[in-house]
Amino acid sequence: MIFTKTLKIRINVPSEQETLLRQMTEQYRQACNFISEYVFTHSFD
Numbered sequence: 655m656i657f658t659k660t661l662k663i664r665i666n667v668p669s670e671q672e673t674l675l676r677q678m679t680e681q682y683r684q685a686c687n688f689i690s691e692y693v694f695t696h697s698f699d
Contacts, residue, residue: 667675 665675
């Protein structure tokens with residue numbers, strides 16, 4: 655049996671690093687969306 659646990663967390667970063675963190679997470683989101691779309695359109699099994 656497989657269990658999945660999801661956590662909602664808050665990350666506190668210094669204000670000077672907040673912009674960098676937001677940019678990094680946006681790039682990560684875009685990469686995930688690109689890969690997802692590629693797999694979906696190329697019938698990747």
